[in-house]
Amino acid sequence: MQKKPSLLVNKVRSGSPGESMGIRAGDRLIAINGSPVGDILDYRFYSADEVLDFTFFREGKERRIRVKKKEGEDLGFEFEPMRFRKCGNRCIFCFVDQNPKGLRSSLYVKDEDFRLSFLHGNYVTLTYVSQSDLERILAQKLSPLYVSVHATDPEVRKKLLGLKHADRLLEKIRILVRGGIEIHGQIVLCPGINDGEKLKESVESLARFFPAFRSLAVVPVGLTRHRKGLPQLHGVDAQFAKQTIKIVRRLQSRFRKQIGDFFVCLADEFYLQAGKPLPAFDHYGDFWQVENGVGMIRAFLNDFKEASRTFPQKLDRPRRYVWVTGRAAGPILKKKVIPRLCRIGGLRADVCVVPNTFYGETVTVSGLLTGRDIVRALQEKEGDFIVLLPPNCLSSDGLFLDDWTVQKIEKRLRRKVVVVREFEDLWKT
Numbered sequence: 001m002q003k004k005p006s007l008l009v010n011k012v013r014s015g016s017p018g019e020s021m022g023i024r025a026g027d028r029l030i031a032i033n034g035s036p037v038g039d040i041l042d043y044r045f046y047s048a049d050e051v052l053d054f055t056f057f058r059e060g061k062e063r064r065i066r067v068k069k070k071e072g073e074d075l076g077f078e079f080e081p082m083r084f085r086k087c088g089n090r091c092i093f094c095f096v097d098q099n100p101k102g103l104r105s106s107l108y109v110k111d112e113d114f115r116l117s118f119l120h121g122n123y124v125t126l127t128y129v130s131q132s133d134l135e136r137i138l139a140q141k142l143s144p145l146y147v148s149v150h151a152t153d154p155e156v157r158k159k160l161l162g163l164k165h166a167d168r169l170l171e172k173i174r175i176l177v178r179g180g181i182e183i184h185g186q187i188v189l190c191p192g193i194n195d196g197e198k199l200k201e202s203v204e205s206l207a208r209f210f211p212a213f214r215s216l217a218v219v220p221v222g223l224t225r226h227r228k229g230l231p232q233l234h235g236v237d238a239q240f241a242k243q244t245i246k247i248v249r250r251l252q253s254r255f256r257k258q259i260g261d262f263f264v265c266l267a268d269e270f271y272l273q274a275g276k277p278l279p280a281f282d283h284y285g286d287f288w289q290v291e292n293g294v295g296m297i298r299a300f301l302n303d304f305k306e307a308s309r310t311f312p313q314k315l316d317r318p319r320r321y322v323w324v325t326g327r328a329a330g331p332i333l334k335k336k337v338i339p340r341l342c343r344i345g346g347l348r349a350d351v352c353v354v355p356n357t358f359y360g361e362t363v364t365v366s367g368l369l370t371g372r373d374i375v376r377a378l379q380e381k382e383g384d385f386i387v388l389l390p391p392n393c394l395s396s397d398g399l400f401l402d403d404w405t406v407q408k409i410e411k412r413l414r415r416k417v418v419v420v421r422e423f424e425d426l427w428k429t
Contacts, residue, residue, distance in 0.1 A: 005038030008080040016076020031055040087112035090162025098224040138179035177212035215288040219267040225360030241274035314345030328364040367392040371404025
């Protein structure tokens with residue numbers, strides 16, 4: 001017999017409406033108004049009504065409670081963490097497969113769960129999404145979703161994702177957009193596989209679903225030095241970046257005339273690799289995919305420019321800063337940021353470009369720097385200075401990829417370290 005879906009109540013906050021209902025920690029919620037509840041999304045969707053019939057298990061017995069609630073009222077339940085679906089693909093470029101041994105276990109986990117895509121913006125391939133999954137997405141309006149496309153040609157997609165059979169991606173996208181689901185997609189570009197005409201074909205196929213398919217990011221394949229036993233791939237060099245920019249600009253120009261939107265945007269790394277200027281701020285629309293490295297530097301520079309209007313003319317005491325970054329953004333900081341900071345009286349600043357020995361020199365973004373590499377790059381610097389770190393090199397738990405902490409770096413360097421989340425943090429040190 002198939003086990004009924006249920007959701008374990010871990011805690012009921014003291015004084016909450018949930019406590020007065022009589023539901024307590026250890027109960028298993030199985031239905032609301034007759035609809036099965038298997039995870040937090042089910043709970044949120046079915047508990048939106050003002051009159052709720054809860055069905056739950058306690059000590060092996062099924063119980064029922066009816067409750068009236070105000071619109072938007074939090075009943076005070078805390079549920080068990082959601083168990084996410086793991087990825088069954090074998091993508092030839094998967095970054096998780098390129099992690100060295102000895103890292104924390106979470107860095108080896110591959111998720112493929114449309115619920116995490118809705119909740120946190122995780123990219124999913126939709127390879128294993130079922131018809132019932134699609135129906136649930138439509139019924140519960142789980143929008144937007146973030147989809148890893150990589151290629152719309154079935155054979156190319158099979159090669160990239162390590163699939164034996166085509167997974168009907170475009171058919172699934174068609175169902176979702178017709179049902180009112182907004183989609184943001186990405187293509188990880190692998191030279192010689194899904195580039196050139198194949199890239200053009202993929203972009204044009206997806207643009208037909210605009211505006212429901214709202215944006216498409218093209219990002220370069222990331223290759224580390226830990227690829228023993230993995231398929232041979234080529235990285236993005238300056239010439240390839242220039243060719244890709246040319247292809248995408250032509251598509252953008254046509255889309256701008258046809259649908260009034262650029263639709264497809266390139267990750268910043270293409271422009272940096274090619275030595276080309278970054279597009280203007282309005283190129284990125286609402287910066288749909290800034291967390292994917294698309295427009296991240298332009299957004300940063302815009303925020304810096306806005307914030308600079310309120311910078312102090314002089315500091316209350318002299319300070320020297322060393323701003324840590326990866327090789328990709330180093331020239332931008334040196335040209336656009338450091339000169340403006342140094343106009344402030346009593347402030348000295350420079351940039352420390354950290355070579356990535358952990359993943360290899362082909363990995364140039366600050367978000368993949370480790371504590372060890374940062375210390376190695378800074379330990380020979382003389383004098384008294386404050387270290388400035390970009391927040392994207394830390395996890396939500398405050399850890400670098402090698403499990404180092406800010407406090408550990410401070411102890412090793414014997415210098416203060418500041419994670420710059422707001423520019424005003426500079427004056428508070």
